[in-house]
Amino acid sequence: KHFNQDNDLDVVQFDYSILNKEPEKDILPYIEKHNLGAVIRGPLKMGILTGKFNHETQFPDDDLRKDWPKEKWFKDSLNKVEKLRSLVRSNRS
Numbered sequence: 131k132h133f134n135q136d137n138d139l140d141v142v143q144f145d146y147s148i149l150n151k152e153p154e155k156d157i158l159p160y161i162e163k164h165n166l167g168a169v170i171r172g173p174l175k176m177g178i179l180t181g182k183f184n185h186e187t188q189f190p191d192d193d194l195r196k197d198w199p200k201e202k203w204f205k206d207s208l209n210k211v212e213k214l215r216s217l218v219r220s221n222r223s
Contacts, residue, residue: 141167148214149175149207178207181215 142161146153150172161168174180176195185208189195198204 139164139166141169143169143171145172146170147173147175147179149179149210175207178204178211181211184208 142157144153144157146157147170158168160166177183185199185205187199189198
């Protein structure tokens with residue numbers, strides 16, 4: 131809203147995934163109301179939704195992600211992925 135005070139905005143880029151549905155509260159309704167385009171950042175939550183990370187995942191010291199396993203958001207995200215995994219059956223995509 132702040133950036134579109136002159137109504138010259140065409141596209142909005144924002145973080146959105148099954149683990150971050152916060153944009154559904156205000157960003158998505160605003161985009162629809164003002165007929166704006168959307169570019170979604172992080173649909174796979176930085177790879178977390180691919181299923182390749184777990185609670186034992188460690189990253190090398192020279193990796194920007196090295197501190198992720200210590201972060202609450204990372205642990206919470208992994209827990210959510212585990213719950214989602216239980217809903218997925220092998221014969222469905």
